[in-house]
């Protein structure tokens with residue numbers, strides 16, 4: 001029913017695939033290449049395509065985080081299958097809908113990651129690639145299981161000794177202490193004795209059983225991250241100097257990695273753009289938050305167990321290229337302008353990311369704004385999100401028999417990322433964590449999860465078009481509340497401009 005082929009798509013393949021899809025004579029609905037929406041610092045265009053020519057726009061974007069390669073891959077496969085009118089897309093109505101595609105918002109991070117992956121995987125056949133991805137995923141998962149089990153032990157002790165309110169901080173402090181170290185139950189006992197102010201023998205008794213039950217090995221070796229080991233020998237030579245943009249990219253990366261500041265294996269897991277800015281963290285709110293944390297903690301890590309700092313420009317990325325003044329990265333300037341120019345024609349935007357199987361739904365809103373309007377944007381957001389997730393779930397259940405739900409996530413209180421910022425400005429903006437398998441970049445390529453991710457999200461895409469039609473009468477409306485003489489409420493519909 002669908003044309004799906006799993007591949008790691010580097011620069012050359014990216015443009016080859018786009019051209020093949022664009023020129024395919026079998027297309028039922030033509031794919032049109034439009035002017036790029038902007039450029040990265042190194043000069044890579046941020047490409048823009050569309051299928052259909054209707055007034056209702058749906059936008060799919062991938063590749064905000066360079067290492068989440070499944071998102072770019074997904075956009076390409078969605079473009080192809082929609083253009084061909086495959087499966088659920090056979091009744092696509094191009095006079096009503098336009099589906100806009102921005103396949104890769106962060107070409108620098110995406111091409112860096114895929115070049116690095118390709119340099120290690122270049123001689124593998126399809127079977128070996130699948131095996132390699134599976135091994136990567138398993139190693140990633142094993143590490144995560146172990147970390148979770150250890151965190152669980154710490155939590156159990158915190159609860160027992162009345163430190164449960166500080167659990168999170170204690171866990172963070174533990175991993176900060178044992179980053180890049182090998183440790184056994186002995187070190188854990190010592191840490192907890194000092195942190196929880198309890199007799200050593202008492203903790204010893206607690207840990208003995210918990211460690212045996214949950215860890216099962218004498219040591220946890222945190223000096224190496226097994227799933228990254230296949231990439232330990234790569235270096236900047238994996239970026240070919242095929243044009244000016246590539247030369248710029250290589251120069252930018254050389255600057256970022258100079259003095260061996262970061263291990264080269266991070267090239268294969270490159271989240272930021274080449275200037276070291278994380279495009280989702282690149283917003284004013286988060287910039288201020290992070291600066292406050294830097295003042296207190298000096299170095300802020302992306303997570304206590306992941307050694308990459310977000311308090312400086314790095315492969316993980318930080319909030320702004322300049323720490324004294326907030327600056328939007330050119331990739332975000334492009335996307336902000338894109339939505340501004342679209343005015344009110346965008347009905348749903350899916351900002352596709354890599355792993356987690358989640359949809360971030362709720363817009364940030366000002367709880368103190370008690371305006372006299374009944375605004376339907378919450379309803380619209382929730383309805384679209386619910387229908388999207390229901391459709392994904394249906395596919396999973398049909399194919400696997402297992403009810404394996406995607407999660408709906410809200411962020412009603414504060415803005416932490418660029419995606420939240422967009423949700424605060426526009427109706428129907430979502431951050432979609434595509435794959436249920438963890439472990440970017442390669443984890444999502446395990447079978448059958450890869451095919452399920454594609455198919456389920458295709459179906460959900462079509463479902464959203466149906467939902468938008470059902471909700472269309474609500475989109476441009478807001479209701480003013482008026483009370484009549486008997487104190488009964490009446491809503492008076494008003495047309496409004498979506499902003």
Ligand SMILES: [Zn+2]
Nearest residue numbers: 065068353354
């Ligand atoms: Zn992401």
